[in-house]
Amino acid sequence: MNIFSIYNPDIVAVHTTCLSEVIGDDIPTIIKKSRDEGKIPEGKVVIHANTPSFVGSNVTGFANMCTAFVTYLAEKSGGTTTPTNVFPGWLDPSDMREIKRLAAELRAPITLCPDTSDVLDLPQTGIYEMYPKGGTTLAQLKGLGDSPRTIALGKFTAHPAAEALEKKCGVPFDALDAPIGLTNTDLFIDALRQAAGVEVPASIEAERGRLLDAMSDIGQYFHNVPVAIFGDPDTVIAVTRFALELGMVPKYVFTGATGKAFENRVNELLDGPIPPAIVKAQADLLELHERIKADPVKLIIGNTHGKHIARAEDIPLVRVGFPILDRIGHRLFPTVGYRGAMRLLEKFSDAMLDYRDRTCSEEWFELVQ
């Protein structure tokens, strides 16, 4: 009642905690009772997801809430609406914005769910806004069930909600990885092209071409470079693929999240003429550090928590993932799409070349590279 009287939201999403799970709070019953007693005003929506800390990881909680949007709200009204559903998974607001830009460029209408752009990256307007203009609307969430197709970008964070929607409303889905790097972006653009029945415009072809051109220009610095990649599973899977496209050799591919699916997917990607990598789910940074100490890499790609290893072993770290705790930029510039790949390319090469300029002997210190 207090939430509705002071904050007046249209929808309240209830996340359970360890405590409410163990004492056995039955959230659907509490929601129903509150509605019957008039504590939830007419026209207001309350949904919930089970998110106790002792089951799975942060990724599990995210996927559960995305699934709750579908199970509580998606409806099949009989009519079919045009927008393709895009479930972006665990990304930065800048990435959500980039996905919407790409779709607009393709002239493919989409419903992005969830959508943190214009929510977590608000402009400075002088107003402290509780309900910014961005985000997926309730009407859009209801409409998910009438869409002809869903594109789900990430095995751990996006596929579960897409599966739930297929089950509930019969909307088929493309199960893709996050659109990071060349191939993953190609796959996303192609899936969207087909779902929306549109042609890929020259502008997007040109964007892709510029990325490929940059990759060819700078590929010499990446070829056979051993790297460690760690972080949330969907990000790591997609970044690993991009690293392979650049000729890097992923040596350690780690995530803290649970699930054999991670190891299987990464090993599928690594299936080629490259030296064997150590791929681990439910791994920790202590192990990664020990392994890097014993057998080093030239570059670490991961989130902020990698900075201890990077400093101790003097190895450059490129930050990728959400959220990054100690650097600006991730909410401003995307990692996804061809532009995101260009930005990663810049970050990878800057990190390695800065390191080289700082550490190489005088005769190798060059003006032009």
Next chain:
Amino acid sequence: MPNITILEERQAQVLRKEDPGQVACGKRSVAGSVSQRACVFCGSRVVLYPIADALHVVHGPIGCAAYTWDIRGAQSSGPQLHRNSFSTDLQEKDVIFGGEKKLAAALRELIAATRPKAAFVYSTCIAGIIGDDVPAVCKSLTAELGLPVISVESPGFSGTKKDGYRAACDAIYQLVGTGDTSQIGPHSINLLGEFNIAGETWLMKDYFRRIGIEVVSCITGDGRVEEIRRCHGARLNLVQCSGSMMHLAQRLEKDYGIPFRRVSFFGIEDTAAAIYDTAAIFGNADIERRARDLVGQELARIQPELRRYRKILKGKKAAIYVGGAFKAFSLVRALRTLGMRTVLVGSQTGNPQDYAQLKELCDPGTVIVDDSNPLELAKFCLELDVDLFIGGVKERPIAYKLGIGFCDHNHERKEALAGFEGMLNFAKEVHASVMSPIWKFTPRRSKQLHFQA
């Protein structure tokens, strides 16, 4: 900000200086209000965190440890063990079958690997509710491993953050009285509730060294287990963060007859008063003379620069929202030193005496709040047209989105703000934020359209 109303249950927790009566406080947060407070576990964790040669193990699911990992800028001059947030990572099956064995195994492994001087085991909500007997596990491991393994009774649901402080004091107290005090001299103190954020403890220890007072232990800034073991040998306790450490000070007074004084090292007036009062208590002419010399030297060093800042900042208005009310007093005074006026002040955990004193101290028109929420804070900042917000990490986005300067005075702060040197740092930081050229572009100050029609 459109008309924000204060929740009816919270009306008594907000008033203006002129209003009759006192601010209601010490209440549980109102459900649905969205308090800025944290839980019992968090209270314990932040108080014990700076003890650098102890092992800190969070007995619960991974979230409690992950979100309190390396979160305080509490520096250590030696070991860095405290910055790790070890966890028993309780899973569903542990919730069903109990986590005691897992806890014992984790402690054995971690103690062997890190060789700490003591171990603190924090009970989280889950440990509390599944009924793990954490004290029993700690007791048996203390006997088995020959070092203190201390249970911190901090399940999140068992009260407010304040109860977490109390649990931390009780945990510390298990070490007190176990060390040798024979070498401690008559002019000796403990610093309680000083956490060495950005190296502040080192500044204070330096002041006391210079006036001939021995600091036996600092609890818990740059803390060491051995120092805590012998803290009962000190002759006086200085309590800085009273919200967290009053309980420990009272126990030390009751059991060991050590008197305590509430002091603050924020701002010139309070720092000087703390040093003079401490010197006076020992009644030693040499110490008192050295105290006067020290204050004189330090003031002479910082005054010219402070005056320059004061000239620029005079008349600017500030909002203060901090954890403990005692710090708010110092901040009101420190801002006055800079010529600034406090128009909104509040705390998460102040008690009735605190609020009475705050009301007395403040200028007419000042709004006083207890256990506030983001909407109230935003509303008052705009209504009172403040130039600066002093708060912690949760208040920062409120200030920045409104286009208001911000000074982090919570435990994430990066600059030492205590002592004389800290006052100068405070002035620099306030100046840098309030006078930043960025604010003049923000809508609140620019008052004009940036693209003319």
